[in-house]
Amino acid sequence: MATEIKVPVLPESVSDATIAAWHKQVGDAVKRDENLVDLETDKVVLEVPSTVDGVLKEIKFEAGATVTSQQVIAVIEEGATAAADASKSEAPKADAAAKAEQGPAAGAQEVQAKPTAAKAEAAAPASTRPAPAAASDLPPGAKFTATKEGVDPAQVAGTGRRGAVTKEDIVNYASGKTAGVGGGARPEERVPMTRIRKRIAERLMQSKNSIAMLTSFNEVNLGKVMAMRKELGEQFEKDNGVKLGFMSFFAKAAANALQKYPVVNASVDGEDIIYHGYADISIAVSTDKGLVTPVLRNVERMGFAEIERAIGAYAKAAREGGLKLEDLQGGTFTITNGGTFGSLMSTPIVNPPQSAILGMHAIKERAIVEGGAVVAAPMMYIALSYDHRIIDGKDAVLFLVDIKNQLENPSRMLLGM
Structure with a gap:
């Protein structure tokens, strides 16, 4: 039996609400009175609980959507909890059976693939990025500036010949003009205001x-x-x-x-x-x-x-x-x-x-x-x-x-x- 989950009745002073976050996804088992979703109004965040035990069958609006009073936002299949749990528990067994049918070679290939991929990931950065600069490798002017400004040369991206770190690189990093990591970074993030x-x-x-x-x-x-x-x-x-x-x-x-x-x-x-x-x-x-x-x-x-x-x-x-x-x-x-x-x-x-x-x-x-x-x-x-x-x-x-x-x-x- 399908049960509709609706937006609670909102006061006259509140015309609508925004879906802030879903705490359950389609296919998840839910219990009666368990919070499904948070609705943000102009004044408070409202919790919308499940009215029955079952499985979340459908989500009609994603996070960020605007909804109104008594609007249907989800559907729960009542009494389907046991079936959902059973299907989840059977999934690992099915995977194991499939691998058994393919024989030991399939398992060996899977194990062998992991170190190979790891080696490829480790090798990629080394081939495209110059080694970090050590203080001893810096020219005298850059070395003096790095010591004066308290900058670790290994954190600075060099712009000199063959990626060498110059005095100007150290100065720019210390003053925050570079986009590197460490003390010279100037991160920014744009996020919308909540309701x-x-x-x-x-x-x-x-x-x-x-x-x-x-x-x-x-x-x-x-x-x-x-x-x-x-x-x-x-x-x-x-x-x-x-x-x-x-x-x-x-x-x-x-x-x-x-x-x-x-x-x-x-x-x-x-x-x-x-x-x-x-x-x-x-x-x-x-x-x-x-x-x-x-x-x-x-x-x-x-x-x-x-x-x-x-x-x-x-x-x-x-x-x-x-x-x-x-x-x-x-x-x-x-x-x-x-x-x-x-x-x-x-x-x-x-x-x-x-x-x-x-x-x-x-x-x-x-x-x-x-x-x-x-x-x-x-x-x-x-x-x-x-x-x-x-x-x-x-x-x-x-x-x-x-x-x-x-x-x-x-x-x-x-x-x-």
Whole structure:
């Protein structure tokens, strides 16, 4: 019985998908729920599993093809697994039988052919390419230049008489003007953008061209947050099954501040401003295919453990390609953490139609004045990029100050003060 494999139902915002890679080929045995193919949309990579046990009978679209919702992309012959495995196992037996019928001479010819071919391959390059130059064979000028530039003459293709390496060859190789191997090589590779990367590029240009973006900065002393994590982290993990990270503090502080400054949580729709009475915060997650921003819904109602569990689940799904389209849709505000890669300061780009994004950065011990004394403290620069069309500088600065005050007094933040 033949079973059709179709493209999953795509959301209204996604018109089509690209076949990224087939994990099975025609004739392969497949099991129910085993991934057959990856489909790349503008936002995520979707896995399409087999719905039955059987053998992949037909692939209707190769990798790179564009497909639409509910389109048939493959056919599986249900229940044919055993037959396929049997045919594969019989193939070596048939080969052995054929060789036996031909007699020992056939086997001898096959063995004899291998060293002969190997000798031919080894002999071919030697007859067409001059021997590599040794340092002792170089003229004085070339030898001096090779030593000065740290170039191995054996890696340089000579252009002199009978393939001799000249001083000019050494200079060109060292400056990267030759196409040889080693330090002087200048390789290039042209690859097409993935759909996700193209979509990211489009969104960034949309943000640049449609938003009057401005960035404000502040700095936060995270000493009390770090002390709280050290004091309560072990018990928190024991009680909740998840570690107490920094992101839950920032997400909770942002959700609280968004309630006080709703314009930072708003979005522009034509000539209207839409105010959101909830904090759906997009958390930027880096993957091999690019940056994705899964959404935490109603963060203002979530506890620290809920936030940490949700972030951990999204990060795992992003790494394994298991994010769903609905995980990335919506969002009224974004938090991105360049500090995980060592960034000290940046100006994050707003993710439209949102109007603001909070940037976290690396924590560094810096000298600050505290109680009249100079002390070392774990400091972080934070940045808020915002749409200046609807958010005034005053609101942006007060929002950042509110974030700072909460993080520098985490006990008050936990009490909603």
